[in-house]
Amino acid sequence: MDDLPNSRPTDPRPQDPWKALRAATAARVGLGRSGDAMPLSAVLEFQQAHAMARDAVHAPLDIDALEAALKPLECLRVTSEAAGRAEYLRRPDLGRKLDRESASALDAAETGADVAFVIADGLSATAVQMHAANLVHACMERISGLKVAPVVLASQARVALGDDVGERLGAKLVAVLIGERPGLSVAESLGVYLTFGPKRGRRDHERNCISNVHGKGGLTYAQAADKLAWLATSALRLGLTGVKLKDDVDALAAPPKEALPGGG
Amino acid sequence: MPLKADLGGERHVFDDLKQALACASPRRSGDELAGLAAETDARRVAARYALADLPLKHFLDEAVIPYEDDEVTRLIVDTHDAEAFAPVSHLTVGGFRDWLLSHEADSAALAALAPGLTPEMVAAVSKLMRNQDLIAVARKCRVVTAFRTTLGLEGRLATRLQPNHPTDDPRGVAVSVLDGLLYGVGDAVIGINPATDNVPNAIALMRMLDELRLHYDIPAQTCVLTHVTNAIEIMQRGAPVDLVFQSVAGSEGANRSFGVDLGVLKEAHQAGLALKRGTVGQNVMYFETGQGSALSADAHHGVDQQTMEVRAYAVARAYDPLIVNTVVGFIGPEYLYDGKQIVRAGLEDHFCGKLLGLPMGCDVCYTNHAEADQDDMDNLMTLLTVAGCTFLIAVPGSDDIMLNYQSLSFHDVLHLRSTLGVRPAPEFEAWLARMDMTTPDGRIRELGLKDPRVSRLLDHPSLVA
Numbered sequence: 001m002d003d004l005p006n007s008r009p010t011d012p013r014p015q016d017p018w019k020a021l022r023a024a025t026a027a028r029v030g031l032g033r034s035g036d037a038m039p040l041s042a043v044l045e046f047q048q049a050h051a052m053a054r055d056a057v058h059a060p061l062d063i064d065a066l067e068a069a070l071k072p073l074e075c076l077r078v079t080s081e082a083a084g085r086a087e088y089l090r091r092p093d094l095g096r097k098l099d100r101e102s103a104s105a106l107d108a109a110e111t112g113a114d115v116a117f118v119i120a121d122g123l124s125a126t127a128v129q130m131h132a133a134n135l136v137h138a139c140m141e142r143i144s145g146l147k148v149a150p151v152v153l154a155s156q157a158r159v160a161l162g163d164d165v166g167e168r169l170g171a172k173l174v175a176v177l178i179g180e181r182p183g184l185s186v187a188e189s190l191g192v193y194l195t196f197g198p199k200r201g202r203r204d205h206e207r208n209c210i211s212n213v214h215g216k217g218g219l220t221y222a223q224a225a226d227k228l229a230w231l232a233t234s235a236l237r238l239g240l241t242g243v244k245l246k247d248d249v250d251a252l253a254a255p256p257k258e259a260l261p262g263g264g
Numbered sequence: 265m266p267l268k269a270d271l272g273g274e275r276h277v278f279d280d281l282k283q284a285l286a287c288a289s290p291r292r293s294g295d296e297l298a299g300l301a302a303e304t305d306a307r308r309v310a311a312r313y314a315l316a317d318l319p320l321k322h323f324l325d326e327a328v329i330p331y332e333d334d335e336v337t338r339l340i341v342d343t344h345d346a347e348a349f350a351p352v353s354h355l356t357v358g359g360f361r362d363w364l365l366s367h368e369a370d371s372a373a374l375a376a377l378a379p380g381l382t383p384e385m386v387a388a389v390s391k392l393m394r395n396q397d398l399i400a401v402a403r404k405c406r407v408v409t410a411f412r413t414t415l416g417l418e419g420r421l422a423t424r425l426q427p428n429h430p431t432d433d434p435r436g437v438a439v440s441v442l443d444g445l446l447y448g449v450g451d452a453v454i455g456i457n458p459a460t461d462n463v464p465n466a467i468a469l470m471r472m473l474d475e476l477r478l479h480y481d482i483p484a485q486t487c488v489l490t491h492v493t494n495a496i497e498i499m500q501r502g503a504p505v506d507l508v509f510q511s512v513a514g515s516e517g518a519n520r521s522f523g524v525d526l527g528v529l530k531e532a533h534q535a536g537l538a539l540k541r542g543t544v545g546q547n548v549m550y551f552e553t554g555q556g557s558a559l560s561a562d563a564h565h566g567v568d569q570q571t572m573e574v575r576a577y578a579v580a581r582a583y584d585p586l587i588v589n590t591v592v593g594f595i596g597p598e599y600l601y602d603g604k605q606i607v608r609a610g611l612e613d614h615f616c617g618k619l620l621g622l623p624m625g626c627d628v629c630y631t632n633h634a635e636a637d638q639d640d641m642d643n644l645m646t647l648l649t650v651a652g653c654t655f656l657i658a659v660p661g662s663d664d665i666m667l668n669y670q671s672l673s674f675h676d677v678l679h680l681r682s683t684l685g686v687r688p689a690p691e692f693e694a695w696l697a698r699m700d701m702t703t704p705d706g707r708i709r710e711l712g713l714k715d716p717r718v719s720r721l722l723d724h725p726s727l728v729a
Binding site for chain 2: 018022024025026027028029031032033036037038042046049050053054056057089090091092094108123181182183185187214216253
């Protein structure tokens with residue numbers, strides 16, 4: 001964890017006196033100066049990190065690859081009412097609603113599952129591409145006693161689209177796996193939102209969240225899946241998600257200490 | 265009252281003041297999201313014509329949010345100073361714009377006028393002003409506040425050192441503080457956004473910052489940006505609170521979504537004053553605001569986001585703050601879509617805050633899903649500094665690793681000081697000179713960690729532990 005995120009192995013600062021201090025934080029400290037400006041190496045490292053974050057926001061989700069990675073699980077594809085990325089970013093309300101075709105398809109699907117997984121591109125398709133299938137497989141191993149709906153793959157989707165999906169599928173619980181807003185240090189962080197009794201109009205305080213699933217010091221698939229399985233079974237037993245459930249979980253199982261991004 | 269304007273053979277009618285205000289705003293994603301923006305550019309200009317002809321006095325008769333429904337409206341109406349308003353009471357909004365730009369409207373006239381203005385008057389006139397107008401008038405406004413440093417003096421630009429850390433690790437925070445001090449940053453406040461917002465954690469961070477401040481004998485104020493109710497509890501427990509922080513918005517409902525009302529803000533202000541920790545002044549409050557917060561809380565009452573933002577300044581000014589800043593690009597592209605919208609909003613917020621008499625600063629910033637980059641931030645920081653901005657926020661290398669967004673860097677502050685000649689607060693400037701961290705002509709020296717002037721800063725327990 002001595003190096004800044006994305007710094008190259010040939011970083012020309014081997015005798016850097018800041019090294020010991022930098023171990024305490026991933027912040028871009030001790031960059032040095034070119035006159036009053038940042039040295040070019042720091043400028044380019046920053047631009048590289050920003051480019052990765054922007055690409056994560058704008059890259060389209062490769063649904064075919066995701067569906068292949070989810071095999072043998074059955075999948076359904078849906079899209080929100082947001083027509084493209086530009087509209088998605090401007091109109092969060094549209095990203096929360098299924099388009100008409102998707103809505104009819106789901107209305108025709110089998111109902112009555114305990115859990116429905118929705119994989120949503122959110123603000124980082126990169127995160128979804130890297131982590132979503134692995135996390136779903138890890139979850140399936142831990143909830144084999146539950147009836148699980150076909151996995152719904154949602155494009156241009158926000159968290160609350162899961163309410164629309166879960167309601168139409170008549171699922172007791174919906175788990176939305178979604179790409180989190182990318183930072184410069186981690187552009188591929190996946191979050192999970194669980195909502196009991198999904199229906200349109202649910203509020204954020206009625207959900208439980210597992211965030212920071214990624215490979216740069218975040219939650220591992222096993223850690224996230226353990227937590228999700230625990231939350232799912234508790235939610236189904238108690239008939240709720242949200243603040244009340246969170247209190248129980250935090251008391252029973254302290255969440256893993258958040259690790260610094262950018263580490264080895 | 266309906267407003268109307270004829271433009272190119274077409275009559276544009278606006279149902280009421282708030283619709284005219286919304287339509288007159290420059291195009292921005294938040295008003296489009298709310299369904300309040302003008303449908304066409306022509307209608308936008310028509311709304312500006314309509315506002316330009318509206319007497320300022322009308323704003324005292326038509327509230328954009330009803331008096332009975334909202335305590336922020338009641339605050340605005342009940343504290344309006346008719347005597348201060350008198351010099352401009354005969355003007356229309358358009359006439360007011362011209363008067364503000366006139367040489368008659370000097371610093372003294374603007375300071376005397378501030379208590380006579382309502383947020384809605386200020387929002388309305390800002391919608392008739394180009395960016396250069398917003399800069400020219402804000403530059404004339406002089407708002408001086410003080411705690412351990414004096415802020416807002418002519419030719420000065422203060423900075424907030426923001427040493428955030430994703431796990432609030434004290435050593436990680438201390439390293440970022442040290443980094444910032446080496447660039448002469450921190451005279452407005454050394455202020456941490458805690459990753460975990462609870463009382464014991466905030467107390468631990470406050471004690472650490474206070475020890476650092478005392479150890480280096482820095483004339484600056486520190487702040488942990490914890491919820492105001494936590495701050496009240498923390499003050500009762502006797503922990504070292506310099507500034508009391510709170511995010512505020514422009515309606516009672518939006519403030520409720522932040523977990524505050526005017527009563528609790530007053531209680532916190534009184535408690536902060538009672539500590540008497542300031543040395544050169546007793547402005548103890550620190551407020552943050554940002555366009556879009558009221559809509560985000562579904563408490564905007566059909567009022568456009570810029571007008572709602574200015575109403576938040578009416579809340580702030582009731583508590584004599586040391587500093588107020590708009591977190592202009594933080595809220596995301598659904599409110600301010602790109603660099604152009606962020607730059608415009610930053611200039612509007614600064615102008616409107618200053619005209620209402622606030623020590624207005626800005627977090628020049630953006631998120632990774634907005635259409636913006638460092639070049640946009642370079643533009644906005646330069647424009648705001650020319651406009652006489654009270655303070656700007658800076659983080660190591662522009663990268664806030666806890667809040668995951670980009671603000672200004674410590675280097676950016678050096679750039680502004682050398683290109684625009686703006687100096688730090690006088691008390692802080694004297695400290696930098698005392699520590700031999702500045703050259704005789706006022707530049708910040710570039711010092712290595714082994715330099716004795718720096719190594720003596722490295723002996724603090726939080727850095728060597």
